[in-house]
Amino acid sequence: MFEHKALDGQxxxxxxATESFVNGEILECRDNVGDEPGKISRRQYAVIGxxxxxxxLPPEAIGDFWSHDVAQLSWWGSVMNxxxxxxxADFNTQYGGLHxxxxxxxxxxxxxxxxxxxxxxxxxxxxxxxxxxxADLVAASMLELxxxxxx
Numbered sequence: 001m002f003e004h005k006a007l008d009g010q011x012x013x014x015x016x017a018t019e020s021f022v023n024g025e026i027l028e029c030r031d032n033v034g035d036e037p038g039k040i041s042r043r044q045y046a047v048i049g050x051x052x053x054x055x056x057l058p059p060e061a062i063g064d065f066w067s068h069d070v071a072q073l074s075w076w077g078s079v080m081n082x083x084x085x086x087x088x089a090d091f092n093t094q095y096g097g098l099h100x101x102x103x104x105x106x107x108x109x110x111x112x113x114x115x116x117x118x119x120x121x122x123x124x125x126x127x128x129x130x131x132x133x134x135a136d137l138v139a140a141s142m143l144e145l146x147x148x149x150x151x
Contacts, residue, residue, distance in 0.1 A: 053112060069143075110126070126140075
């Protein structure tokens with residue numbers, strides 16, 4: 001279990017991972033603007049393989065889904081420049097995340113879909129191979145890719 005002096009249970013806390021492809025736990029943080037953490041959007045961090053990833057969720061009062069989305073949990077996006085010190089850096093290190101990565105233009109992983117499928121970016125389009133039916137999906141934006149994925 002991840003422990004850190006900055007974890008206070010409200011503004012910064014650790015929650016169990018719900019996806020099997022996540023290494024360990026999820027670090028959930030809120031910007032401390034205001035005095036009601038339950039009304040502030042949440043940023044979650046996890047490590048998948050050796051990559052630090054993040055996603056943004058609405059305030060708990062609203063739920064886990066954004067109203068403009070297709071009513072599924074947000075996908076994980078790669079953190080391109082992981083921090084080298086502090087709470088997030090310590091979390092990343094504990095679960096095996098790298099702090100430096102070489103860009104692989106031929107296989108540029110920018111995130112992970114609902115079942116842990118790699119989302120890649122190449123030649124101005126996003127692509128994912130959906131695990132449920134092996135369909136190759138390509139779109140100009142992540143939002144369009146999500147719509148195709150859940151169609």
